[in-house]
Amino acid sequence: MTSHTVPDRRPPDRPAGVLLPGTPAPLGAHWDGSGTNFAVWSAGAQAVDLCLFDPDGTEHRHRMEETTHQVWHGRLGGVGPGQRYGYRVHGPYDPQNGQRYNPAKLLLDPYTRAVDGGLALHPSLFGYSDSAVDTPLADPHDSAPYVPRGVVVHDPFPWDGDRPRHTSWSDTVIYEVHVKGATARHPDVPPALRGTYAGLAHPAFVAHLQALGVTAVELLPVHHFVSEPHLLRRGLTNYWGYNTLGYFAPHAGYSSAGSGGGQVTEFKTMVKELHAAGIEVILDVVYNHTAEGDHTGPTLSLKGIDNGGYYRLDGGNRARYTDYTGCGNTLDVRRPAVLALLMDSLRYWVTEMHVDGFRFDLASALARSMHDVDRLSAFFDVVHQDPVVSQVKLIAEPWDVGEGGYQVGNFPPPWTEWNGKYRDTVRDVWAGAHVGVRDLAYRLTGSSDLYRSDGRRPFASINFVTAHDGFTLTDLVTYEHKRNEANGEENRDGESHNRNWNCGVEGPSDDPEVRALRARQVRNLVTTLLVSTGVPMLTAGDELGRTQLGNNNAYCQDNEISWIDWDAVDEDLFAFVARLVRLRRSAPVLRQEAFFEGHEIAGSGGTRDLAWFAPDGGQLTTADWFDTGLQTLGMYLDGRGIRHRDEHGHPVVDDCYLVQLHAGPEPVTVQLPGPPWADGYELVVSTEYPTGAPPRITVLAPGPVDLPGRTVWVLRVVRRP
Numbered sequence: 001m002t003s004h005t006v007p008d009r010r011p012p013d014r015p016a017g018v019l020l021p022g023t024p025a026p027l028g029a030h031w032d033g034s035g036t037n038f039a040v041w042s043a044g045a046q047a048v049d050l051c052l053f054d055p056d057g058t059e060h061r062h063r064m065e066e067t068t069h070q071v072w073h074g075r076l077g078g079v080g081p082g083q084r085y086g087y088r089v090h091g092p093y094d095p096q097n098g099q100r101y102n103p104a105k106l107l108l109d110p111y112t113r114a115v116d117g118g119l120a121l122h123p124s125l126f127g128y129s130d131s132a133v134d135t136p137l138a139d140p141h142d143s144a145p146y147v148p149r150g151v152v153v154h155d156p157f158p159w160d161g162d163r164p165r166h167t168s169w170s171d172t173v174i175y176e177v178h179v180k181g182a183t184a185r186h187p188d189v190p191p192a193l194r195g196t197y198a199g200l201a202h203p204a205f206v207a208h209l210q211a212l213g214v215t216a217v218e219l220l221p222v223h224h225f226v227s228e229p230h231l232l233r234r235g236l237t238n239y240w241g242y243n244t245l246g247y248f249a250p251h252a253g254y255s256s257a258g259s260g261g262g263q264v265t266e267f268k269t270m271v272k273e274l275h276a277a278g279i280e281v282i283l284d285v286v287y288n289h290t291a292e293g294d295h296t297g298p299t300l301s302l303k304g305i306d307n308g309g310y311y312r313l314d315g316g317n318r319a320r321y322t323d324y325t326g327c328g329n330t331l332d333v334r335r336p337a338v339l340a341l342l343m344d345s346l347r348y349w350v351t352e353m354h355v356d357g358f359r360f361d362l363a364s365a366l367a368r369s370m371h372d373v374d375r376l377s378a379f380f381d382v383v384h385q386d387p388v389v390s391q392v393k394l395i396a397e398p399w400d401v402g403e404g405g406y407q408v409g410n411f412p413p414p415w416t417e418w419n420g421k422y423r424d425t426v427r428d429v430w431a432g433a434h435v436g437v438r439d440l441a442y443r444l445t446g447s448s449d450l451y452r453s454d455g456r457r458p459f460a461s462i463n464f465v466t467a468h469d470g471f472t473l474t475d476l477v478t479y480e481h482k483r484n485e486a487n488g489e490e491n492r493d494g495e496s497h498n499r500n501w502n503c504g505v506e507g508p509s510d511d512p513e514v515r516a517l518r519a520r521q522v523r524n525l526v527t528t529l530l531v532s533t534g535v536p537m538l539t540a541g542d543e544l545g546r547t548q549l550g551n552n553n554a555y556c557q558d559n560e561i562s563w564i565d566w567d568a569v570d571e572d573l574f575a576f577v578a579r580l581v582r583l584r585r586s587a588p589v590l591r592q593e594a595f596f597e598g599h600e601i602a603g604s605g606g607t608r609d610l611a612w613f614a615p616d617g618g619q620l621t622t623a624d625w626f627d628t629g630l631q632t633l634g635m636y637l638d639g640r641g642i643r644h645r646d647e648h649g650h651p652v653v654d655d656c657y658l659v660q661l662h663a664g665p666e667p668v669t670v671q672l673p674g675p676p677w678a679d680g681y682e683l684v685v686s687t688e689y690p691t692g693a694p695p696r697i698t699v700l701a702p703g704p705v706d707l708p709g710r711t712v713w714v715l716r717v718v719r720r721p
Contacts, residue, residue, distance in 0.1 A: 059144060085151075089102075148224070176540060238556060271353060406420075482498075613634030613671075660715065
């Protein structure tokens with residue numbers, strides 16, 4: 001099959017001056033005070049046109065004559081901040097050989113710092129002609145009226161000494177939150193700011209974060225994204241944002257300042273305000289795929305700039321993409337230009353936007369060499385040696401959809417990981433599955449089985465019970481079956497096996513016993529999370545009782561289903577979660593920086609830094625560890641055995657705690673161990689009570705006590721003077 005070069009139907013013109021050679025670095029559009037240098041990488045292009053747009057949409061094309069090391073570049077005097085621009089790239093349109101050049105398509109600069117305009121569903125978005133997806137027949141229609149454009153940005157922001165915060169991992173409590181969903185319905189945020197970066201930084205929302213006690217927000221994707229054509233055809237949009245188009249540009253839809261570059265200043269202001277409140281900013285980033293989808297997807301940027309240079313193509317049919325992401329394509333991080341794009345983006349967000357870390361969506365896809373996930377991949381090597389990126393928080397979602405993609409526990413230092421095994425185990429235990437307590441013990445103490453062998457510490461485990469993807473915490477105890485009909489996929493989408501229990505009734509219930517049980521189950525899950533060693537992650541709204549009405553895949557629900565309802569807040573639940581967070585932050589023994597050893601503590605009379613107790617008061621036996629019917633576990637943490645020192649080199653010493661978890665439905669009598677373990681126990685948190693606080697100070701003597709069904713007690717050890 002022969003290739004077909006699309007004719008240049010509109011020759012370049014130069015109405016506003018001559019395009020000078022400029023420089024090949026840095027990539028993107030950079031204003032120098034009197035003009036702007038433009039540079040874009042394309043290894044296979046035959047020609048590149050720089051396209052500038054007047055405020056009325058009139059387009060002016062400038063042929064870029066200079067190439068250096070596959071970078072096309074030029075400088076235009078008199079062009080400055082606010083200028084809208086894009087590229088048209090000429091070359092063969094030959095899908096069978098991986099080439100999809102088509103100058104009829106306006107392409108977004110991969111390095112643009114801001115994006116203006118939305119994506120309108122139109123046939124011209126697609127590079128191929130009609131239904132001829134795999135033939136060398138390129139679509140000749142101009143896509144410029146229907147696609148976003150880049151914006152030249154210059155933003156000398158007054159940071160006033162602001163720097164990334166570098167909160168220690170062991171002190172970190174993460175709050176996963178959607179920029180729009182956080183304040184779209186917040187009554188104390190001015191209407192013009194709701195759902196924006198400014199809304200997230202508004203004192204009303206910041207005060208909520210501070211009252212809750214979290215130390216970091218993990219923002220769902222804020223790189224500029226667009227909605228998939230299949231959603232637009234159904235009248236829906238991409239709400240979560242995992243459909244990136246611009247890796248340097250803050251999503252314009254979250255800006256109250258518009259899309260002319262003001263979104264950059266507004267984002268920086270948000271970061272500065274959150275830092276001033278003691279809160280780090282972590283970005284959920286999607287470097288594994290882009291918004292251009294598979295071979296039937298739109299041509300918006302990389303696909304038209306250098307398709308085979310940016311994407312993994314199927315070796316057997318280069319008209320198709322290797323898809324490890326489930327989203328149609330996979331970026332080819334093995335290629336230097338792609339690796340440079342990712343690293344330049346990461347460094348930009350740290351150095352220019354002052355963010356404190358990243359959570360990498362489907363990170364296993366970034367680690368693949370030929371087919372397998374490779375711990376020695378170039379991506380890991382480059383991140384590890386980078387003097388900027390290696391110093392911020394790095395969180396992997398350690399799986400993708402390809403074979404062998406589930407890699408929990410296998411990322412190298414200094415990576416931390418979303419611990420999917422933690423989520424599954426804790427859900428199983430509180431759903432009543434007879435799984436015993438052996439795996440639960442690992443999860444409660446930092447998952448040493450996953451993270452110890454390669455020198456990582458307990459904080460390599462990002463512990464979570466819920467996340468944006470799946471049921472909310474309230475829905476987890478209310479529904480066993482997903483309710484995703486509103487997504488328009490006949491309820492086929494979303495996870496069907498959620499490891500949960502609806503407390504005997506499917507959906508909302510007026511039965512007070514069912515409602516009370518559900519509330520207690522929520523408290524049990526939260527308590528388990530916040531007394532576990534590792535880094536806890538809360539999902540925004542879970543602390544308020546937020547529901548999605550059973551939708552466990554609300555990625556396309558940009559409406560009340562997804563937004564936090566601030567008029568329907570469970571005040572008791574908020575008080576409960578805040579109480580647990582305060583306890584955790586005040587108790588070093590609950591956030592250890594080293595794995596427990598189980599060793600006897602000198603001078604303690606025989607206690608250990610970690611001990612496990614059966615209901616009869618004896619320490620667990622080998623048979624107990626393999627008893628799948630055991631649903632009661634006592635975890636003793638001795639604050640005299642903490643194995644790290646403070647910043648002054650002094651030993652860290654804390655109180656001792658006994659955590660009693662009982663997932664069985666009926667009350668059980670447990671023996672609280674006496675000396676040398678304790679002379680008594682103060683009950684500081686109990687999931688029996690709506691706010692976790694016992695009605696009075698309760699000190700229990702060693703010996704038998706009745707532990708109610710489905711309850712967690714957190715007891716502080718009391719010793720005689």
